[in-house]
Amino acid sequence: MSLFQLDHKKIVITGATGVLGETIALHLAKEGAQVIIIGRTASKVEKLVDQIRSKGGNADGYLADVTSEEQVKNTAKQIKNHFGTVDILINMAGGNMSDAVVQPHQTLADLSTEAMRKVMELNYQGTLIPSKVFLELMLPKGQGNIINISSMAASRPMTRVAGYASAKAAIDNLTKWLAVELCQKHGEFFRVNALAPGFFLTEQNRSLLTENDGSLTQRGNQIITHTPMRRFGEPEDLLGAVQWLCSDASKFVSGTIIPVDGGFSAYSGV
Numbered sequence: 001m002s003l004f005q006l007d008h009k010k011i012v013i014t015g016a017t018g019v020l021g022e023t024i025a026l027h028l029a030k031e032g033a034q035v036i037i038i039g040r041t042a043s044k045v046e047k048l049v050d051q052i053r054s055k056g057g058n059a060d061g062y063l064a065d066v067t068s069e070e071q072v073k074n075t076a077k078q079i080k081n082h083f084g085t086v087d088i089l090i091n092m093a094g095g096n097m098s099d100a101v102v103q104p105h106q107t108l109a110d111l112s113t114e115a116m117r118k119v120m121e122l123n124y125q126g127t128l129i130p131s132k133v134f135l136e137l138m139l140p141k142g143q144g145n146i147i148n149i150s151s152m153a154a155s156r157p158m159t160r161v162a163g164y165a166s167a168k169a170a171i172d173n174l175t176k177w178l179a180v181e182l183c184q185k186h187g188e189f190f191r192v193n194a195l196a197p198g199f200f201l202t203e204q205n206r207s208l209l210t211e212n213d214g215s216l217t218q219r220g221n222q223i224i225t226h227t228p229m230r231r232f233g234e235p236e237d238l239l240g241a242v243q244w245l246c247s248d249a250s251k252f253v254s255g256t257i258i259p260v261d262g263g264f265s266a267y268s269g270v
């Protein structure tokens, strides 16, 4: 049996209809997992479920806004009725918000407090709420595994993206706190880790990193010159780390934040 096998693992993925989440969901289903997709746009959820099933994988789709505890609880109830328990939760839902950014021509005074609240709510509460709710569906098995999504902006804040950086820093802290809490209260088979993707060209950041003609913006260029591998990540670059964290190959790993960044976080720029 492979150390990395995922056969029959029931994996809940929030934000699975996004660029990174979709690639991960398709891969985990291909590896034999039962993928349980949570999204907030019905048409996107249906499309992904159909895509996975048409390739012979097992997928079911549910709707919830991850910032609403009530909605996540209702969805978890349906999932409990159908599957009983779950093995893994991947908290992919999240992202930057344009209003929670300080543009070069702006100052701190221009930063919207409301936008800061919203970006914190999506990324932080949107990770905490599903963790809290789906832990209840892991407890009966005596084991559980939560994977959060951090960012390069978390440990060394990045210019402009004030709200996103703060929210992802809070996720790093929450990941470590939960790792200790769940292990102490529920035993050694509960673990919590985070992936910190480097820079992947997606709709969220395309206009920050590339011009309309596809050439790099000044910021895009700064990132590439600070990435030893000299390229942006492809969604597929995350798959090895995700599979490792989902599988028993990482069973003694908890409370870590794993960069998948082409070396960006290791490089001082000198």
Ligand SMILES: NC(=O)c1ccc[n+]([C@@H]2O[C@H](COP(=O)([O-])OP(=O)(O)OC[C@H]3O[C@@H](n4cnc5c(N)ncnc54)[C@H](OP(=O)(O)O)[C@@H]3O)[C@@H](O)[C@H]2O)c1
Pocket: 014, 015, 016, 017, 018, 019, 020, 021, 038, 039, 040, 041, 044, 064, 065, 066, 067, 091, 092, 093, 094, 095, 096, 122, 126, 149, 150, 151, 152, 196, 197, 198, 199, 200, 201, 202, 203, 204, 205
């Ligand atoms: N792309 C990068 O370079 C990069 C780097 C580091 C970290 N990350 C992180 O990786 C994760 C996925 O990023 P991505 O690039 O794949 O983003 P994306 O394509 O924008 O996908 C975001 C996903 O989250 C869902 N979502 C947003 N708000 C939600 C809410 N309130 N409730 C439920 N679902 C919600 C979206 O659903 P809808 O489509 O229906 O809105 C979508 O499925 C995010 O946490 C992001 O911060 C990305």
